[in-house]
Amino acid sequence: MTNSSRAERAVRIATAAGRRLGLRADSPRVLHDVFNVLVHLAPDPVVVRVPSLTLVPAGEQATRQRRELAVTGWLADAGAPVVAPSPLVPREPVEAGGTSLTFWEYVHESAPDRGSDGDSTDPRALEERFAEQTGQAAQLHRLLAGYPGELPVLPSLVPATGSSLDALRKQPQQFLSTADLDRAEGEYAVLEALVGDIPAHFPDARLQALHGDSPGYNVIRTATGPLFGDFEDVALGPVEWDLTLAGPRGIAAYEQAGGGPVDRQLLDVMEGARLLQVVGALALVPSMPELGPMLEPVVAQWRARAPLALPGVG
Structure with missing residues (x-):
């Protein structure tokens, strides 16, 4: 979890956009905060990717995201091992807060692998x-x-x-x-x-x-x-x-x-x-x-x- 102003803004945008789409978003939490902020809209199994560092205008960003959703959706439909677009919302980018968001299935990550000395950063x-x-x-x-x-x-x-x-x-x-x-x-x-x-x-x-x-x-x-x-x-x-x-x-x-x-x-x-x-x-x-x-x-x-x-x- 992070308290950066970038992450706080992303949570507000993701929560508002998710609720407009019918998601509950009662307990949003930040999973990742670097080039994008990933917000889990708990309790729903949905993660919103909010671009936070980009030189690309929102319209061009949405064009790129449509390609991404099309390819990953096609792979997921074929049973490929990919993080799939969320089935709870349409497979389309969502413009909100001056940026363009995408919605993905939440998956549980396994505990990190550990070396012989117990250090996962070995x-x-x-x-x-x-x-x-x-x-x-x-x-x-x-x-x-x-x-x-x-x-x-x-x-x-x-x-x-x-x-x-x-x-x-x-x-x-x-x-x-x-x-x-x-x-x-x-x-x-x-x-x-x-x-x-x-x-x-x-x-x-x-x-x-x-x-x-x-x-x-x-x-x-x-x-x-x-x-x-x-x-x-x-x-x-x-x-x-x-x-x-x-x-x-x-x-x-x-x-x-x-x-x-x-x-x-x-x-x-x-x-x-x-x-x-x-x-x-x-x-x-x-x-x-x-x-x-x-x-x-x-x-x-x-x-x-x-x-x-x-x-x-x-």
Whole structure:
């Protein structure tokens, strides 16, 4: 539970919107408070996701949410292991308080795994857990490959990262120098070329519906098994985009689970794109100052890499 003003506002908005839809919302409580605030409208088994840190206008946010609800609803109807849209309200975003909300089934999370020393934060135990969950993403990808709807190609990269970099140029942050920003904008131009025609640069890339935000890190472990959640960035793209941050053990687990061969060169480009996306997230620091120190180590990791480039270009 958190007492941030962001969370308090989210509870008010979620409660009012839920009651308009016929939910009781007698004992709302905050489950999570970072980029989104998740509000459980207890006693009903409904969780409201309230965007709290975003540069996206409510109308555009609703468009993204419709895609997310369509894909997760389709997966849930097929029996896929996902956190499903709530069946107690229509599968549509709800505009409230100047933002756009989505409503999800409440699921009970299992107690965290613990290492041999009883510490659930043991790095080795966490690495093993994320590798296992990345392996489970192979099944998710097989299901997503059959999604019949239309999706844009990696919109969380292009144009979203470009918009973030534009905001940083207008309001620079202490964590990013002018030289850093110049480099970031050069890398974004590379991303525009890639997203505009991925097969031209990677002819063997498997383009399909994706989770869009490292599914191995977006798993809720329940008594009945793991559930994938947070499909906000659902998109069309290469499977390698979903495998960023997985690490060598995660990639091995994915391939062993039947996810197919992973293109290491494309994965490396996608890793660079993920780091650039994090650099762009510094545009949110004015709204959440504590985010800067959280992202600073990733920015350092981005600086240590060679600038993003495409094979055969440059």
